[in-house]
Amino acid sequence: MTTHHPAEDLAGAELLDATRAALTRYVSLPSAEAADAVVLWIAATHAQPAWAHAPRLVIRAPEKRCGKSRLLDVIEATCHNPFITVNSSSAAVYRSITDDPPTMLVDEADTIFGPKADGNEDLRGLLNAGHQRNRPAKRYDAAANRVESIPTFAMAALAGIGAMPDTIEDRAVIIRMRRRAPGETVSPYRHRRDRPALRALAHQLKAWLRADLTVLEAAEPAMPVEDRAADTWEPLVIVADHAGQHWPDRARAAVLALGAEAEENGEESIRVRLLGDCHTAFEYDTALSTSELLGRLKRDHEAPWITYGPAGLTAAKLGALLREYDIRSGNIRFPDGTQAKGYHRAHFTDAWTRYCPHVGQEASQPSHTSPARSARDGLTLWDGSTRPVAPTRPDPTSNATPGTAGTPTPLRRVPGGAA
Incomplete structure (x- = not known):
């Protein structure tokens, strides 16, 4: 049956x-x-x-x-x-x-x-x-x-x-x-x-x-x-x-x-996490010395960079991780006349667009018009033309000063230092 x-x-x-x-x-x-x-x-x-x-x-x-x-x-x-x-x-x-x-x-x-x-x-x-x-x-x-x-x-x-x-x-x-x-x-x-x-x-x-x-x-x-x-x-x-x-x-x-x-x-790969954290570290700066970038990365105590290796993230390890995205450090002359190894923000934008969608659109389509690049030292300097400020334009090499109420803080001078 x-x-x-x-x-x-x-x-x-x-x-x-x-x-x-x-x-x-x-x-x-x-x-x-x-x-x-x-x-x-x-x-x-x-x-x-x-x-x-x-x-x-x-x-x-x-x-x-x-x-x-x-x-x-x-x-x-x-x-x-x-x-x-x-x-x-x-x-x-x-x-x-x-x-x-x-x-x-x-x-x-x-x-x-x-x-x-x-x-x-x-x-x-x-x-x-x-x-x-x-x-x-x-x-x-x-x-x-x-x-x-x-x-x-x-x-x-x-x-x-x-x-x-x-x-x-x-x-x-x-x-x-x-x-x-x-x-x-x-x-x-x-x-x-x-x-x-x-x-x-x-x-x-x-x-x-x-x-x-x-x-x-x-x-x-x-x-x-x-x-x-x-x-x-x-x-x-x-x-x-x-x-x-x-x-x-x-x-x-x-x-x-x-x-x-x-x-x-999902857990991001360590390299993608680094790209996103570099975006946060740069803020409005167009270039950072390697030592300054490392310092900013390590300020976030919930990020892995303080404990990334026995001595934390080093300049050599940073360079090795970023090299996979064709991002390399170089000699940069900063507005105060100092010169140090560091990274240009512009060199990150392609990687941000491709691997960090949450910041890539901002990186590829910034809300502020990009200022012109200095032909003398290859560093993009803020000229005050894209943000409302006091009538007197600040010197682009001056220290950071508070912006007017409700406006972004003007570009800061980045201290130099050895990589």
Whole structure:
């Protein structure tokens, strides 16, 4: 006798609704958008042969007992061909990935990427490379005297405490779990009792999506984000569009909500942080000596520059970090006649525009007209023509004096000093 599962005969949108209901029954998600994103990610695992990119699902929490493992349990029961990588050798993982790959599930992923993660280089490499098609790993087979090309493309969910490396989170849908508050309740999950019904949903998701792989592969959805974020979210949005009804709108709302959350909570690279802090340090000055720039950077006790190395950020380390953006120090003659190694503000504007969007527009389109550059010493001097001041124009080489009420403070003289 054939058992009739409740998930049978459901259309795409209703099937996603049923998956969402099952998910939120056992797991308390941080937001409705997070729940929608997880449902769409689960569904997308069943159509991996159609995708150009394999988005990662990062499930992270600040502490234990935030529901990470329970969420991974539900994903394991509903995704396509789950492959748990706990204690799996890298060779076993590599050999398990085929043209129709499994879904990799990694619990306690912080142990793979943390300071005690020696010996996991191959697995980390696979997780980084496997986000995009045609990024195979190369291995030499001595017995056959040939180079093997091993596929790495596979969707992966990683759960752990704290942030994952930037190379992972930049390719991931990020779910920030938290402990349940008083009054937030979920049903207990029992593997033997509850998994069969979830596997029935998985079979229906696979049957629905595998019937239209060609259509899914050819889809080019309108995306509310660009670049790598669009690559990561595209499979989920395609699934939502294919389901129809309310899911296309819910998917794009999830993209924007979780994307904004990731940007707000993301950790900048140390170089990008330095660029932004240099913008703050320059204020209205057109050039600063290296010693003055370092001093201003270290005034912010919440910034990393005081403790950047045994002696804090030094002139040599500053130069090395900025050199990646083609920003270099040079000899500058300052208005008071002193000369010292330092940096011109103008040399930062291109990097600010490209890497610091929150200050780049200001850098590329300043609110004040840029004064002319001195042909004698290459230093831009303020001539008083762009800000309302007292009738008598101050000497551009004078010390800073307070501006009139409600106006910016005039340009200060920058003391020289050795780099």
